[in-house]
Amino acid sequence: MGTFIQQVINGLTVGGIYALIALGYTMVYGVLRLINFAHGDLCILGAFVGLTMLSGALGGGHPGPALVLLAFVVAVIAISVAGVALEFVAYRPLRKADRLAAVVSALGASMLIENGIMLIWGPEVRVFPSGLLPATTWHVAGASISFVEVMIIIVSVVLMAALYGFVNHTRFGTAIRAAAIDQDAARLMGINVNRVISSVFVIGPALGAVGGLFIGLYYREAYFTMGWTYGLNAFIAAIIGGIGNIPGAMLGGVLLGLFNAFAAGYVSSSWQNAITFALLIAILLIRPSGLLGERVAEKV
Amino acid sequence: MSLLEIADLRVNYGEIEALKGVSLAVAQGEIVAILGANGAGKTTLMRTISGLLAPRGGTIRFDGAEITKLGADRIVQRGIAQSPEGRRVFGTLTVLENLRLGGFTRPRGEIMGSLDFVLGLFPRLAERRAQFAGTLSGGEQQMVAIGRALMAKPRLLLLDEPSLGLAPIIVQAIFRSLREIARTGVTILLVEQNARMALKLADRGYVLEVGRIVLADEAKRLLASPDIQAAYLGGESSAHRV
Ligand SMILES: Nc1ncnc2c1ncn2[C@@H]1O[C@H](COP(=O)(O)OP(=O)(O)OP(=O)(O)O)[C@@H](O)[C@H]1O
Ligand SMILES: [Mg+2]
Numbered sequence: 127m128g129t130f131i132q133q134v135i136n137g138l139t140v141g142g143i144y145a146l147i148a149l150g151y152t153m154v155y156g157v158l159r160l161i162n163f164a165h166g167d168l169c170i171l172g173a174f175v176g177l178t179m180l181s182g183a184l185g186g187g188h189p190g191p192a193l194v195l196l197a198f199v200v201a202v203i204a205i206s207v208a209g210v211a212l213e214f215v216a217y218r219p220l221r222k223a224d225r226l227a228a229v230v231s232a233l234g235a236s237m238l239i240e241n242g243i244m245l246i247w248g249p250e251v252r253v254f255p256s257g258l259l260p261a262t263t264w265h266v267a268g269a270s271i272s273f274v275e276v277m278i279i280i281v282s283v284v285l286m287a288a289l290y291g292f293v294n295h296t297r298f299g300t301a302i303r304a305a306a307i308d309q310d311a312a313r314l315m316g317i318n319v320n321r322v323i324s325s326v327f328v329i330g331p332a333l334g335a336v337g338g339l340f341i342g343l344y345y346r347e348a349y350f351t352m353g354w355t356y357g358l359n360a361f362i363a364a365i366i367g368g369i370g371n372i373p374g375a376m377l378g379g380v381l382l383g384l385f386n387a388f389a390a391g392y393v394s395s396s397w398q399n400a401i402t403f404a405l406l407i408a409i410l411l412i413r414p415s416g417l418l419g420e421r422v423a424e425k426v
Numbered sequence: 427m428s429l430l431e432i433a434d435l436r437v438n439y440g441e442i443e444a445l446k447g448v449s450l451a452v453a454q455g456e457i458v459a460i461l462g463a464n465g466a467g468k469t470t471l472m473r474t475i476s477g478l479l480a481p482r483g484g485t486i487r488f489d490g491a492e493i494t495k496l497g498a499d500r501i502v503q504r505g506i507a508q509s510p511e512g513r514r515v516f517g518t519l520t521v522l523e524n525l526r527l528g529g530f531t532r533p534r535g536e537i538m539g540s541l542d543f544v545l546g547l548f549p550r551l552a553e554r555r556a557q558f559a560g561t562l563s564g565g566e567q568q569m570v571a572i573g574r575a576l577m578a579k580p581r582l583l584l585l586d587e588p589s590l591g592l593a594p595i596i597v598q599a600i601f602r603s604l605r606e607i608a609r610t611g612v613t614i615l616l617v618e619q620n621a622r623m624a625l626k627l628a629d630r631g632y633v634l635e636v637g638r639i640v641l642a643d644e645a646k647r648l649l650a651s652p653d654i655q656a657a658y659l660g661g662e663s664s665a666h667r668v
Binding site for chain 2: 297300301303304307308310311312313314315316317318319420
């Protein structure tokens, strides 16, 4: 029973992170029918920006939690700006071009960011400083949950609830959904679709930066190829939930996190990737468009 | 001065010339119909007016100001709304969300009056306001498309084939609503394959043939013209058709 609860805690933590990152894939796909392959790298760029803030860029003497909060704020702002710039430079000029051109551009942007991280922060694994956040650990029914895990779970839930409310209950959120359904019809409503697209490249990377920094704080390390590893998992989460569908990305992230945790806890963590893909294949066999997706896979 | 003035409008799809120098004018308060066979360029014209297509040449003036190069969202702000061909409702949004989006460019507080007007005009939509628009019948979706355009409180309403694929009785209901909309002072530019209904409603009409205006006259005269009857009204023998 202790193991079970422990895996649920681990799964929700990782799942929350996957979900935050998966939202960026799904929202961009929703409005542009494009897989932003650079998204995972943007998220990890967020982790590195945060790391720089945490490892004394401001000089010593600041209280840990305040420093962590500041790291989040700076990472979110930096990665949002990077996201908008990415869309402007890599995707907007190709909006009317062949779909393959945008895919190649996305892969190129991914490599560029990854190598940029390596040039700035080096190729080695960078360790996150310790002692910034309370080391408190609570014990419940034979399982333990740390402060960082509680923080990740709560913040993920709050951010997802906020996004859900924004997209479903505000005028601009409705405009985003409309543009995802039919861009020309959205234009006829007076919606500036370019602004909608930019907003998606702010929201997705902002949530992704939080996710990326969570990864750094949780595993206490960051390395330049990490965007690929976590990006792939989050992307799979988005597909499991139904790519393009916002609640789907949340559900897919949490499900995949739980599944990974149980695989690591009961089977072996070396089987984790195999089990992830088995889950993906099983779900796509039953529901080709993902758990909450309506469209059967169309244009790639 | 006309509310809408189009001069020598040319639009291409790649090498294909869809509009080859179209000129027309719509006065404030008028209902103008555009007739033409499949592929004549009617939808191209409507999409260009709304700013969804960029013309290769010519000008579009609205209320005295040139709007040829404005983005689609700015054109809605100026007071031109469109119910597009094929309705294009947002299927996974509710009827109410669709209608509210129609008022996207207006201050939130001002759209309640328009919403009441639209729901009064189409009581069926009031009953189905919480339903996904994609689950409505074709006629109801057309009401959503027209209602959504009205939510912008347009001075000029563009309608691209509002009768497309609808049963005659629904078409008649839609046209009755159009008459009611026109009575509120909205100017209407209407594209129709259903030439008889369109000409009965309209003050004037234009005939578009492969990208060119070939005829312009009062609707009554067009309705009576033997050429028009032969080409667009199915001739004398079927004159009783709607
Ligand atoms: N996206 C496009 N790409 C290339 N050609 C197009 C495109 N859209 C329309 N055309 C061509 O432009 C011409 C005019 O088309 P348009 O849709 O404006 O006609 P229409 O009068 O609205 O016809 P219908 O009554 O069938 O709706 C046609 O020859 C059509 O094949
Ligand atoms: Mg047409």
